[in-house]
Amino acid sequence: MRDAIVIGSGLAGLTTALRLARGGMSVSLLSKGPGGLQLSQGTIDILGYAPDRVTRPLDALGDFAAGHPGHPYGLLGADTVRDAAGFLAELLPDLLVGDPEVNLQLPTAVGAVRPTALAQESMAAGDLKDGASYVIVGLRRLKDFQADLIAGNLDRAEVPAGGAVSARAVTIDVPVRDERDTTGLTYARALDDPSVRATFAKAVAKEVRAGEIVGLPGILGLDDHEAWRDVQQIVDHPVFEIPLPPPGVPGLRLYRTLSAIARDEGVRFITGSKVIDKRVEGDRVVSVSIDSAGRAREYAARHFVFAPGGFESGALAVDSYGAISETTFGLPLTESSAEKLIHGDYWGSEQQLFEVGVRVDESMRVLDADSAPVHSNFYAAGGLLAGAMRWSEKSGDGIAAASAVRAADTILREGN
Amino acid sequence: MNIMNALKRDTAPDAGERLGNQLARATLDHCVKCTICETSCPVSAVTPLFSGPKFVGPQGERFRDGESVDHSVDYCSSCGTCTLVCPQGVNVAELNSLARAKMKQEHGVPVRDQLISRTTLMGTAMTPVAPVANAVLGFKPARVVMEKVVGVHRDAPMPTARTQTLQGWLKKRTPPTTPRTRGPIVFFHGCAGGYFEVETSKKSIEVLEHLGYEVLVPKQGCCGLAQQSNGLFESAKKSVRTLVDQLRGAGKDLTIISSSGSCTGMLKHEAHEILGVEDEELKDVAAHVREFSEFLLDLYDEGEFPVDELRPLKMTVPYHAPCQLKSQGMGTPAADLLRLIPGLTVVDSNATCCGIAGTYGLKKEKYEIAQAVGKPLFDMVKATNKELAVCDTETCRWQIQKSTGVPTVHPAELLHRAFGLS
Numbered sequence: 081m082r083d084a085i086v087i088g089s090g091l092a093g094l095t096t097a098l099r100l101a102r103g104g105m106s107v108s109l110l111s112k113g114p115g116g117l118q119l120s121q122g123t124i125d126i127l128g129y130a131p132d133r134v135t136r137p138l139d140a141l142g143d144f145a146a147g148h149p150g151h152p153y154g155l156l157g158a159d160t161v162r163d164a165a166g167f168l169a170e171l172l173p174d175l176l177v178g179d180p181e182v183n184l185q186l187p188t189a190v191g192a193v194r195p196t197a198l199a200q201e202s203m204a205a206g207d208l209k210d211g212a213s214y215v216i217v218g219l220r221r222l223k224d225f226q227a228d229l230i231a232g233n234l235d236r237a238e239v240p241a242g243g244a245v246s247a248r249a250v251t252i253d254v255p256v257r258d259e260r261d262t263t264g265l266t267y268a269r270a271l272d273d274p275s276v277r278a279t280f281a282k283a284v285a286k287e288v289r290a291g292e293i294v295g296l297p298g299i300l301g302l303d304d305h306e307a308w309r310d311v312q313q314i315v316d317h318p319v320f321e322i323p324l325p326p327p328g329v330p331g332l333r334l335y336r337t338l339s340a341i342a343r344d345e346g347v348r349f350i351t352g353s354k355v356i357d358k359r360v361e362g363d364r365v366v367s368v369s370i371d372s373a374g375r376a377r378e379y380a381a382r383h384f385v386f387a388p389g390g391f392e393s394g395a396l397a398v399d400s401y402g403a404i405s406e407t408t409f410g411l412p413l414t415e416s417s418a419e420k421l422i423h424g425d426y427w428g429s430e431q432q433l434f435e436v437g438v439r440v441d442e443s444m445r446v447l448d449a450d451s452a453p454v455h456s457n458f459y460a461a462g463g464l465l466a467g468a469m470r471w472s473e474k475s476g477d478g479i480a481a482a483s484a485v486r487a488a489d490t491i492l493r494e495g496n
Numbered sequence: 497m498n499i500m501n502a503l504k505r506d507t508a509p510d511a512g513e514r515l516g517n518q519l520a521r522a523t524l525d526h527c528v529k530c531t532i533c534e535t536s537c538p539v540s541a542v543t544p545l546f547s548g549p550k551f552v553g554p555q556g557e558r559f560r561d562g563e564s565v566d567h568s569v570d571y572c573s574s575c576g577t578c579t580l581v582c583p584q585g586v587n588v589a590e591l592n593s594l595a596r597a598k599m600k601q602e603h604g605v606p607v608r609d610q611l612i613s614r615t616t617l618m619g620t621a622m623t624p625v626a627p628v629a630n631a632v633l634g635f636k637p638a639r640v641v642m643e644k645v646v647g648v649h650r651d652a653p654m655p656t657a658r659t660q661t662l663q664g665w666l667k668k669r670t671p672p673t674t675p676r677t678r679g680p681i682v683f684f685h686g687c688a689g690g691y692f693e694v695e696t697s698k699k700s701i702e703v704l705e706h707l708g709y710e711v712l713v714p715k716q717g718c719c720g721l722a723q724q725s726n727g728l729f730e731s732a733k734k735s736v737r738t739l740v741d742q743l744r745g746a747g748k749d750l751t752i753i754s755s756s757g758s759c760t761g762m763l764k765h766e767a768h769e770i771l772g773v774e775d776e777e778l779k780d781v782a783a784h785v786r787e788f789s790e791f792l793l794d795l796y797d798e799g800e801f802p803v804d805e806l807r808p809l810k811m812t813v814p815y816h817a818p819c820q821l822k823s824q825g826m827g828t829p830a831a832d833l834l835r836l837i838p839g840l841t842v843v844d845s846n847a848t849c850c851g852i853a854g855t856y857g858l859k860k861e862k863y864e865i866a867q868a869v870g871k872p873l874f875d876m877v878k879a880t881n882k883e884l885a886v887c888d889t890e891t892c893r894w895q896i897q898k899s900t901g902v903p904t905v906h907p908a909e910l911l912h913r914a915f916g917l918s
Contacts, residue, residue: 113583
């Protein structure tokens with residue numbers, strides 16, 4: 081029997097598994113697929129808008145939670161979020177930089193300016209500063225990165241701390257494969273090769289003018305985390321990556337690195353099968369079963385952390401009658417009908433449906449309608465937790481990491 | 497056996513119909529175009545000839561109005577990784593296997609593909625003349641002719657013929673004397689395990705007997721997996737149905753153990769999901785079959801595996817989990833099991849695929865792709881231990897061994913040693 085089973089391999093699941101494994105526990109991680117990290121920007125958001133743009137997320141967190149009863153940050157608090165950000169930075173020393181106290185303001189693939197707390201070092205030079213001038217370099221075969229659009233929007237953007245920047249665009253052609261459309265991932269794999277990235281960097285260098293900071297698509301190497309440094313050295317100007325729509329290379333870097341560390345720490349990965357059931361004895365879950373090839377397989381453990389994501393992953397769903405459900409175990413949710421929670425004005429006010437999820441106590445135990453734990457050893461973390469409007473708050477990563485740390489630390493304290 | 501008879505035209509007459517109904521509509525609408533399968537596909541990572549599982553699968557399928565529209569699906573190796581990683585439950589690999597079978601139905605299956613998918617035929621032909629067969633397959637000019645005439649790449653890995661089959665060994669060996677404390681189980685050796693990988697089968701049987709099981713080995717044929725990957729669905733169905741009867745014939749409700757990682761997957765899910773076999777008998781076997789390390793790791797988790805008896809093996813070995821083993825959705829039990837051996841350091845390859853994918857990497861037009869797919873694995877194996885590598889499936893072992901020069905064994909070999917049996 082394992083000490084703990086974690087369900088889900090997104091940021092919440094991996095952080096929980098790693099925290100437990102580092103605490104000396106034997107952990108199995110069950111997941112249907114590789115989780116949402118590789119669909120992300122590869123950064124760690126804590127709080128970006130509340131609803132105005134946030135510059136100091138941990139300072140803002142207390143007031144924000146007080147104004148949003150039922151928000152996960154109310155249970156977690158700034159200290160746990162700080163602790164979780166520190167844990168991730170410690171796990172990924174060659175990837176993540178930044179100070180969770182202060183947001184970076186980074187250009188996106190449409191030239192908007194996005195607040196985030198921790199970013200990859202290869203993105204940091206993009207932190208918008210008054211008076212800076214940028215050249216955005218696109219690739220003719222990479223359709224997900226339109227340099228004109230990005231530069232045009234940055235050029236008219238207001239720097240969050242005040243002031244303005246100037247930006248221009250160039251597009252070059254650096255083929256890495258004999259095809260017209262090359263994905264960002266194909267580019268990233270090619271740029272893991274030092275000779276290919278030298279060719280790429282020299283082509284970029286030719287386009288850069290004195291004093292410019294160089295914005296490049298987020299494709300500077302997949303497994304070689306130092307690839308961007310090589311490019312910067314050859315270009316001889318500060319360079320920064322802008323993450324693209326999926327497949328997102330910076331997100332893939334986080335996923336691949338965190339899973340590799342977890343494997344090294346002895347976490348058993350059981351990927352590809354959906355969890356279908358749990359077996360309960362008294363107030364405890366004793367095992368969960370998965371729909372593996374040929375038959376259901378049962379996995380017993382002392383503690384269970386459920387981190388399957390929210391609506392985006394299919395962990396929460398609304399059927400054609402408007403009934404909202406948690407699709408794996410049918411856990412109690414904050415709302416059961418979507419009818420009054422969705423309105424037809426797509427660009428209008430927030431759709432409250434996205435705040436629906438499971439309720440938890442301070443140790444992340446899942447609660448029923450009477451606020452009693454559903455089971456004494458059953459926790460939830462990440463996108464499943466009720467109360468947050470993650471996409472507009474830019475709070476999803478902070479909630480995921482902090483709830484993972486809280487659940488794991490509770491389990492470690494309780495022991496076996 | 498009349499070879500021409502065996503090679504008579506066989507395709508997948510109902511593949512098109514099944515594509516349109518059962519699988520396609522049931523799962524393809526769940527595709528949210530997240531590209532997770534694209535990031536995990538080992539083939540599209542190395543060649544533009546295959547445009548990727550999402551493009552030829554859920555996307556291409558919408559344009560297949562009764563006929564094939566995208567011939568790049570032939571470059572899919574059927575490794576199954578796309579289905580394994582899909583978080584939305586889309587049967588990407590199954591869609592692509594059916595689409596390829598449908599395409600082959602329209603265009604015919606090359607004789608080469610018909611030949612290389614019949615391991616039992618190769619085994620029965622080669623065993624009586626093993627030294628000659630090995631000499632011919634190791635003789636470069638003969639391989640050049642074979643490449644030109646048949647289309648099997650001159651450098652592709654070939655099995656080594658043995659002078660004795662597993663059944664031959666079973667008949668002649670001294671019966672085991674270990675006490676039968678744990679009851680009977682059935683051993684499924686697969687055709688490669690019967691003719692070529694005889695040592696793996698012997699050692700698996702001896703480990704199971706050492707643990708106290710009575711190991712029953714019924715006469716058995718091929719599971720049909722290689723025929724299935726080559727679009728020969730009718731032959732594959734016949735093979736798997738015969739095998740199901742043979743395995744069930746050994747006794748009712750017995751656990752079936754196999755040291756053939758891929759063939760286990762054929763029985764557990766592929767025959768049902770790709771070939772569309774709906775028999776209750778197949779479902780029964782699917783529920784009772786266990787991959788060798790899966791079975792032993794379950795024993796360990798239940799506290800029934802004698803860890804204390806394992807003697808130290810002081811070495812570091814690279815371990816590669818084959819894609820068709822991973823696609824069974826049970827993790828990588830061999831890696832966890834081998835770590836129970838004191839002194840043994842197991843380094844996971846973390847590689848998606850070795851490239852061979854059954855018979856894919858043998859074909860002259862796909863050999864280079866298969867080598868490129870396997871390259872990160874080959875580099876990792878050579879860097880970890882030049883003397884020994886570990887992998888659960890036959891053709892993957894042949895591929896790793898041929899491409900790296902590193903002898904590659906089944907996990908059972910290391911357990912056999914650790915239990916002091918060799």
